[in-house]
Amino acid sequence: MxxxxxxxAVLGVVAAVLAACAPTxxxxxxxxxxxxxGTPVGTQPVREGGDLVMGLSNDPDKLDPTxxxxxxxxxxxxxxxxxxxxxxxxxxxxxQLATALPDISPDGLTVTIPVRTGIQFADGTPFNxxxxxxxxxxxxxxxxxxxxxxxxxxEDIEAAxxxxxxxxxxxxxxxxxxxxxxxxxxxxxxxxxxxxxxNFGDHPVCVGPFKFVKRVPQTxxxxxxxxxxxxxxNVHFDTITYRIMADPKMRASNLRSGDIQVxxxxxxxxxxxxxxxxxxxxxxxxxxxxQGLYINIGNVDGAGKPIKPINTAIAxxxxxxxxxxxxxxxxxxxxxVFNNWYEPACGPIAPRTSYATRASTACPLFDPQRSxxxxxxxxxxxxxxxxxxxxxxxxxxxxxxxxxxxVAEGGFDLKIVPAEYSTMLDAQKKGTYExxxxxxSGRIDPDGNTSRFLTTGSNGNYSGFNSPTLDDLLxxxxxxxxxxxRGALYEQAVRFIQRENPYIYTYRLRNLTVHSTWVTxxxxxxxGAVRLGKAAFVADRKG
Numbered sequence: 435m436x437x438x439x440x441x442x443a444v445l446g447v448v449a450a451v452l453a454a455c456a457p458t459x460x461x462x463x464x465x466x467x468x469x470x471x472g473t474p475v476g477t478q479p480v481r482e483g484g485d486l487v488m489g490l491s492n493d494p495d496k497l498d499p500t501x502x503x504x505x506x507x508x509x510x511x512x513x514x515x516x517x518x519x520x521x522x523x524x525x526x527x528x529x530q531l532a533t534a535l536p537d538i539s540p541d542g543l544t545v546t547i548p549v550r551t552g553i554q555f556a557d558g559t560p561f562n563x564x565x566x567x568x569x570x571x572x573x574x575x576x577x578x579x580x581x582x583x584x585x586x587x588x589e590d591i592e593a594a595x596x597x598x599x600x601x602x603x604x605x606x607x608x609x610x611x612x613x614x615x616x617x618x619x620x621x622x623x624x625x626x627x628x629x630x631x632x633n634f635g636d637h638p639v640c641v642g643p644f645k646f647v648k649r650v651p652q653t654x655x656x657x658x659x660x661x662x663x664x665x666x667x668n669v670h671f672d673t674i675t676y677r678i679m680a681d682p683k684m685r686a687s688n689l690r691s692g693d694i695q696v697x698x699x700x701x702x703x704x705x706x707x708x709x710x711x712x713x714x715x716x717x718x719x720x721x722x723x724x725q726g727l728y729i730n731i732g733n734v735d736g737a738g739k740p741i742k743p744i745n746t747a748i749a750x751x752x753x754x755x756x757x758x759x760x761x762x763x764x765x766x767x768x769x770x771v772f773n774n775w776y777e778p779a780c781g782p783i784a785p786r787t788s789y790a791t792r793a794s795t796a797c798p799l800f801d802p803q804r805s806x807x808x809x810x811x812x813x814x815x816x817x818x819x820x821x822x823x824x825x826x827x828x829x830x831x832x833x834x835x836x837x838x839x840x841v842a843e844g845g846f847d848l849k850i851v852p853a854e855y856s857t858m859l860d861a862q863k864k865g866t867y868e869x870x871x872x873x874x875s876g877r878i879d880p881d882g883n884t885s886r887f888l889t890t891g892s893n894g895n896y897s898g899f900n901s902p903t904l905d906d907l908l909x910x911x912x913x914x915x916x917x918x919x920r921g922a923l924y925e926q927a928v929r930f931i932q933r934e935n936p937y938i939y940t941y942r943l944r945n946l947t948v949h950s951t952w953v954t955x956x957x958x959x960x961x962g963a964v965r966l967g968k969a970a971f972v973a974d975r976k977g
Contacts, residue, residue, distance in 0.1 A: 467775065467944060471523040472717045472957035472965075475670070480954060480970035483672045488966065489685040489697040490676040491827075492855040493652050498635030499620035500572050500579045503859060503894070505875045505962055508617070509698055510655050510676055513967045514556070515640035517619035518547060518566070519611055521878050523719075523959050525787070527611050531561070531621055531641060533597075535611060542606025542915055547599045547614075553664040555623035556645035563593035568624040570599065573617075581618040583885060583892040586610055586912065605913045608920065612879035616961075643669040643967035653678055670955075670970030680827055680855070689714060689948055696949035696956055698964050701829050702775035705946050717947040717958045720786065722876025722883070724779045726939040727822065729755055732898030733865030738891060741898040746868065748820060753812045755935035757805040758820070759798050761844020762837065766800075768941050771833045779942035781928040782883040784960075789880050789921045794928040805844030817847035822869040823861060826852035834871060837940075862896045870896075873943075875962030880924050881912045887937060899936035 494507035499515060502508075518532040529535065537546040553561045570591045573581035586607025594600045601610065613619065626639035638646050643665070644657035655676040659669050677694060679685045682701040686708060688694040700708060700716075709716045731749045732741030748754045764778035780797035783790050809816050820841075824834040831852060838848040853861070861867045877883055885908045886894035890901070904927060911923035931937070947958045955969035 469719050470717050471719055471959055475955035475970055478954055479973035480670055481973050482670055484971045485673045486671045487675045487677055487694045489679040489688055489694040491698055492680055493678045495859055496635030497638045499617040500576055500581055503580050508963045512963050512965055513644040514642040514646050514657055515620045516642050519615035519619055521615050521961055525878055527615055543603045545601040545610055549597055551597050554662045555639055555641055556660045557623050557625055557639045559623045559625040561641055562596045563599045565624050566599045566621050567591055567593040569621045580893050584613045584618050607912055608915055609879040609881035609912055668968050674966055695953050700946045700948045702772040708948050713951055714948055715951055719945045719958055719960050721943055721945055722784050722960050723874045724939050725873030725941050726937055728870040728897050728937055730865055730867055731936055737863050737896045738893035741900050747814045751812045752934050753808045757808040759935050759938050760801045761805040761841040763800040763840045764797055767836050771836050776941045776943045779939045781939055783880050789924050791925050794925045802843035809845045816845040819847045820869055821849045822871055823851045823853045823858055823867050824871045825855055884908055897936040904930055
């Protein structure tokens with residue numbers, strides 16, 4: 435009864451707080467686009483060997499599953515570092531290095547994971563439960579880990595025997611399987627970890643179809659087929675080279691010329707033209723993720739460190755942040771900049787996913803007049819200046835420029851500072867920004883799209899936001915084993931986030947990957963990761 439009473443108290447407080455929230459509108463259906471996730475090689479005749487070149491939009495951060503926060507790292511590591519679990523094209527969680535979904539005790543406090551045996555890491559180290567324990571312990575405990583908050587309130591992790599790992603919790607944690615389907619579930623060679631420790635990302639060693647070869651910063655990353663891989667018979671390429679190509683026009687041009695055979699993502703401004711090339715195929719899917727603006731509220735000494743006040747109105751006063759949200763014309767911006775390939779986003783939960791409701795996906799009305807009223811109530815100058823760091827690529831700069839025009843109607847003067855992707859990741863973690871236009875590729879469980887960024891003390895709480903009320907809501911949602919209760923709690927959480935706006939959600943992209951028709955077996959799902967590990971050149975490719 436105490437647990438139920440506490441939960442009801444939390445919901446009661448939130449309901450009262452939200453009484454004065456801005457009006458919302460339910461999103462209109464986006465332009466019709468048909469998902470094409472790609473298809474496995476299957477029984478298609480393919481050519482063995484060959485070298486694939488992929489155009490990669492940005493240079494990843496370190497190739498270390500414990501510390502990375504970059505989507506582009508996930509592209510590379512999908513070929514060299516398998517996870518305990520994965521999600522399929524339908525959004526179902528499936529075993530990868532595990533042999534079955536976890537066995538969870540009736541009280542939810544003990545999670546037993548059966549894992550593969552008789553296979554090897556790329557350096558020949560045996561893969562077993564002890565190796566899994568070593569990686570999970572590192573994700574959980576290592577200083578600077580970006581995974582700790584994704585794994586729940588762990589009490590202990592231990593290998594019960596050679597083929598079972600047990601995670602013990604102080605409170606149930608429903609999203610653990612989904613967390614282990616991403617970087618928290620990537621398992622690293624214990625021998626390589628012992629040898630390289632915090633420099634593991636300079637030469638990662640895992641279980642995967644390919645093994646890491648070399649990296650030339652800002653230029654390329656190379657991997658080669660791993661003969662020790664347990665399913666090596668279904669790996670076809672000799673090598674894959676990830677060529678860093680930040681300019682979307684350059685990726686499109688290199689696809690047409692054949693200098694690259696796949697591009698991780700293509701601009702909505704180019705995709706229609708590329709779709710008309712008979713030698714190219716467009717893969718597309720909706721996204722679990724979102725794009726938007728971090729607002730620095732209290733990240734002074736670095737994400738995860740104790741917050742400190744920032745003496746600006748947008749940091750101190752939620753009315754100013756709400757005004758910015760109300761002056762963002764999300765549907766018009768998507769139509770103008772992205773030709774309606776993308777759709778407006780107003781919260782962390784993607785439509786058409788398990789926990790999406792009308793309320794949790796509704797958008798604040800575009801209301802520049804109300805925005806100016808809020809700024810007046812807050813006692814700030816109009817226009818109110820905001821400095822925003824933006825990735826120095828065409829789509830992002832065009833969006834920022836259109837956003838500047840939109841929020842000007844609501845009384846803001848948006849100053850745009852172009853920056854390199856790596857610089858923005860650094861600013862995000864250190865808190866050296868006022869506003870930052872960066873997104874998240876998304877996770878299948880809503881906890882992976884919320885708690886990491888919004889829970890007090892999390893290493894991913896880049897805004898430095900602190901709210902015991904939201905902590906309680908997200909905590910109860912993660913601990914509940916009832917889908918209905920989780921959905922109701924996330925709905926309340928989204929409404930609270932839309933009032934406080936530590937992160938202002940703006941749009942949700944479609945994953946647009948293009949590849950040559952000489953290649954088959956490339957797949958891309960709603961988690962945003964492009965899967966190349968089992969792809970191949972078609973059998974009649976010349977040369």
